[in-house]
Amino acid sequence: MAKIRCAIIGAGVIGLAAAEALTRKLEGDIVIFERREKFGQETSSRNSEVIHAGLYYPKNSLKSRLSLLGNKMLYELCRTAGIKHKKCGKIIVSTNEQEAAKIKAIYENAVAVGVPELSLLSRQEVIDLEPNVSALSGVYSGSSGIIDSHGLMEYLYLQARENGVMFAFGQEVTGIDREEQGGGGRSRDGFLIKTKEGETISAEYVINCAGLSADRLAEIAGLDIDKLGYRLHYCKGDYFSVAGSQDMINRLVYPVPHEKGYGLGVHATLDLNGFVRLGPDATYVKEISYDVDPGKRPAFYRAAKTYLPWLKEEMLSPDTAGIRPKLQGPDDGFRDFIIQEESANGLPGFVNLIGIESPGLTASLAIGQWLADLIG
Ligand SMILES: Cc1cc2nc3c(=O)[nH]c(=O)nc-3n(C[C@H](O)[C@H](O)[C@H](O)COP(=O)(O)OP(=O)(O)OC[C@H]3O[C@@H](n4cnc5c(N)ncnc54)[C@H](O)[C@@H]3O)c2cc1C
Numbered sequence: 126m127a128k129i130r131c132a133i134i135g136a137g138v139i140g141l142a143a144a145e146a147l148t149r150k151l152e153g154d155i156v157i158f159e160r161r162e163k164f165g166q167e168t169s170s171r172n173s174e175v176i177h178a179g180l181y182y183p184k185n186s187l188k189s190r191l192s193l194l195g196n197k198m199l200y201e202l203c204r205t206a207g208i209k210h211k212k213c214g215k216i217i218v219s220t221n222e223q224e225a226a227k228i229k230a231i232y233e234n235a236v237a238v239g240v241p242e243l244s245l246l247s248r249q250e251v252i253d254l255e256p257n258v259s260a261l262s263g264v265y266s267g268s269s270g271i272i273d274s275h276g277l278m279e280y281l282y283l284q285a286r287e288n289g290v291m292f293a294f295g296q297e298v299t300g301i302d303r304e305e306q307g308g309g310g311r312s313r314d315g316f317l318i319k320t321k322e323g324e325t326i327s328a329e330y331v332i333n334c335a336g337l338s339a340d341r342l343a344e345i346a347g348l349d350i351d352k353l354g355y356r357l358h359y360c361k362g363d364y365f366s367v368a369g370s371q372d373m374i375n376r377l378v379y380p381v382p383h384e385k386g387y388g389l390g391v392h393a394t395l396d397l398n399g400f401v402r403l404g405p406d407a408t409y410v411k412e413i414s415y416d417v418d419p420g421k422r423p424a425f426y427r428a429a430k431t432y433l434p435w436l437k438e439e440m441l442s443p444d445t446a447g448i449r450p451k452l453q454g455p456d457d458g459f460r461d462f463i464i465q466e467e468s469a470n471g472l473p474g475f476v477n478l479i480g481i482e483s484p485g486l487t488a489s490l491a492i493g494q495w496l497a498d499l500i501g
Contacts, residue, residue: 126325126326126327127154127326127327128315128326128327128328129153129154129155129156129326129327129328129329130151130152130153130154130155130328130329130330131147131151131153131154131155131156131328131329131330131331131332131500132155132156132157132158132316132318132326132328132330132331132332133147133155133156133157133158133331133332133334134157134158134298134318134331134332134333134334134335134342135157135158135159135333135334135335135336135338135339136157136159136161136164136165136282136292136294137164137165137167137168137169137278137334137336138165138169138274138277138278138281138485138486138489139169139334139336139478139481139485139489139492139493140157140159140164140332140334141157141164141165141278141281141282141285141489142281142489142490142492142493143332143334143492143493143496143497144157144281144285144290144493145281145284145285145288145290145493146490146493146494146496146497147493147496147497147500147501148285148288148289148290149288149497149501150497150498150500150501151330151497151500151501153329154289154291155285155289155290155291156290156291156292156293156326156328157285157290157291157292157293158293158296158297158298158318158320159292159293159294159295159296160295160296160297160298160321161294161295162294162295163294164278164282164292164294165274165275165278167336167337168336168337168447168448168449168450168485169274169278169336169486170274170275170278171415171445171446171447171448172274172447172483172486173364173392173394173402173404173405173483174271174272174273174274174394174396174486175215175269175270175271175272175377175394175486175487176196176199176200176210176212176268176269176270176271176272176486176487177192177196177269177483177484177487178192178193178196178215178235178240178241178242178243178266178268178269179192179193179196179235179238179240179484179487180217180231180234180235180240180264180266180269181231181234181235181382181389182238182459182484183234183238183459184234184237184238186459186461187461187462187464188461188462188484188488189238190491191462191484191488191491191492191495192484192487192488192491193238193239193240194488194491194494195484195487195488195489195490195491195492196268196487198490198491198494199272199277199487199489199490200212200270202277202280202490203272203277206280208272208273208276208277208280209272209273209276209397210270210271210272210273210397211270211271211395211397212267212268212269212270213269213270213271213375213376213377213395214242214265214266214267214268214269214270214376214377215265215266215269215376215377215378215379216246216251216254216255216258216260216263216264216265216266216376216377216378216379217231217263217264217266217379217380217381218251218258218260218261218262218263218378218379218380218381218432219260219261219262219263219381220259220260220261220380220431220432221261222261224261224380224381225261225262227381228245228262228263228264228381229245231264231381231382232245232264235264235266240266240268241267241268242265242266242267242268243264243265243266243267244264244265245262245263245264245265246260246262246263246264246265247262248260248261248262250263250265251263254375254376255374255375255376255378257373257374257433257434257435258374258378258432258433259431259432259433259434260432269376269377271377271394271395271396271397272486273397274486277486277489293320293324295322296320296321296322296324297320297321297322298318298319298320298321298335298342298345299319299320299321299345300317300318300319300320300345301316301317301318301319301331301342301345301346301347301475302316302317302319303316303317303347303472304316304317304327314473314474315327315328315329315330315474316328316329316331316346316474316475318331329474330474330475330476330500331346331474331475331476332476332478332496332500333346333475333476333477333478333479334478334481336450336481337357337359337413337448337450339355339357339450339477339478339479339480339481340355340356340357340450340479343355343477343479346467346472346475347471347472348467348470348472348477353470354452354463355452355463355477355479356452357450357451357452357479357480358409358451358452358453358454358455359409359410359411359412359413359448359449359450359451360388360407360408360409360410360448360449360451360482361405361407361408361409361410361446361447361448361449362388362404362405362406362407362408362446362447362448362449363404363405363406363408363417363418363421363425363443363444363446364402364403364404364405364417364444364445364446364447365402365403365404365417365421365422365425365441365442365443365444366400366401366402366403366441366442366444367393367400367401367402367403367436367440367441368440368441368442369440370400370401370440371398371399371400372399373401373433373435374393374395374401374433375395375399376395377392377393377394377395378392378393378432378433379392379393380392380428380431380432383407388405388406388407388449389483390428391403391404391405391406391425391428391429392404393429393432393433401433402444403425403428403429403441404425404444405446405447406421406424406425406428407449409454409455410448413448415445415446415447415448416446417443417444417445417446418443419443421443422438422441422443423438425441426438426441449482449483450479450480450481450482451480451482452479452480453480460480461480462478462479462480462481462485462488462492463477463478463479463480464476464477464478464492464495464496465477465479466499476496476499476500478492
């Protein structure tokens with residue numbers, strides 16, 4: 126049986142960033158187990174591809190710290206590695222007095238956590254920046270942008286492979302057992318990783334980057350996920366594309382977010398060709414299905430029409446969907462990312478990453494560095 130230094134479960138953007146960063150810190154073999162035939166087939170390729178500025182998260186939370194750092198790291202990597210991106214900026218807009226009060230609170234939080242390139246905008250200043258947007262007021266964020274997430278993952282994959290990381294595609298991890306190393310002066314027990322396809326490997330460290338299945342993997346490893354607060358809720362986000370929208374806006378335009386923070390509200394994101402996509406909305410679901418219900422079109426239209434007055438319902442067509450792996454249930458308040466080495470719970474060397482929803486893409490490189498510092 127093969128013995129390796131580190132097993133990573135999941136080749137989404139987080140597993141890839143972890144692998145790439147670990148090769149610079151950790152000696153020995155690293156293997157990524159991925160149940161799909163290719164990297165990035167789940168949440169990492171079903172999102173808004175926004176490089177977030179970190180505007181909304183509480184000070185000192187992991188979401189805040191890792192998105193602030195990850196934002197800088199992503200732009201730097203995009204520049205040096207030639208990954209397609211655009212630092213286009215973003216405006217959060219209010220469309221009534223109640224929202225206008227919230228705009229100020231968002232701005233003040235963002236200033237307090239140290240987000241750069243911010244300003245409050247009057248109605249006229251919004252129009253000066255975006256003549257096709259209607260608003261009472263806004264917050265401008267200059268460090269928000271968009272990225273080709275596939276280009277990013279391709280880069281991380283090739284870099285990790287070049288640095289010796291091995292990829293076990295089509296291998297679904299179904300067993301994680303503690304492995305007693307016995308005496309002989311070895312300081313650390315390890316883990317036996319078993320896959321549905323019949324592979325078994327012994328690893329000193331395990332990093333659980335299994336996205337929507339991360340809670341399940343923690344349970345398989347023997348942790349009580351309800352006691353630890355690791356159980357995930359699935360929260361689906363649908364998108365609608367907007368025909369004839371090229372160059373109608375130049376920046377990302379967001380409404381004031383949902384009161385409970387499930388999602389950021391039906392916003393207008395841009396792709397790298399300047400087309401507008403609306404979404405994602407936020408609906409808690411039990412099952413994973415990426416079908417987009419065409420019947421949601423009127424609701425998307427109504428939501429976006431409040432700030433995009435030129436929109437016509439017939440311009441909207443169902444596009445993709447993604448599912449957020451949320452720790453926050455429908456009745457809960459803010460929950461942070463869990464990035465936890467599990468010595469305290471009897472599993473030294475086992476690291477869980479759970480609830481890596483937005484801004485996980487933005488934070489990916491910072492999370493990779495965090496893990497490399499933790500383990501390396
Ligand atoms: C609708 C939506 C919009 C979003 N928009 C943004 C955005 O604009 N900006 C931003 O920063 N973030 C955004 N996010 C969040 C971002 O997409 C995620 O945080 C990020 O992609 C998470 O990456 P991951 O690697 O943890 O998960 P995933 O990409 O889901 O990867 C996990 C991998 O683990 C594999 N796996 C699972 N179980 C097993 C197993 N047992 N054995 C082997 N492999 C396994 C899966 O096949 C999968 O490939 C958004 C998310 C959603 C849902």
